[in-house]
Amino acid sequence: MNTLDIKTNFHHLIDQINDEQLLIKLYHIMEQASSTTDGQLWSKLTEEQQNELLQIEKEVQSGVPLISNDQMKVKHKKWLDGRTPKKVIIVPNKIVNIVL
Secondary structure (H helix, E strand, O other): OOHHHHHHHHHHHHHHOOOHHHHHHHHHHHHHHHHOOOOHHHHHOOHHHHHHHHHHHHHHHHOOOOOOHHHHHHHOHHHHOOOOOOEEEEEOOOEEEEEO
């Protein structure tokens, strides 16, 4: 699908929506997205944060973890603060959620 097709389909979808509150929400989302310039968030990161994100991207693409599970526990120990997680939810290649 090219850009013109996406815009056309988007307009058709919006034309089918009759819920004013939903249209207002969509409008605000689009307004905010159009006012954000590419790289705006990236430029606010420190060099260390940028490098960490690049490493994460490399890890995701390769499928091989850059650090071990034990290293990850040590790195995030400050958030655990000696508590034992009640539940750990893992979505492979997406997210790890720890419920304390």
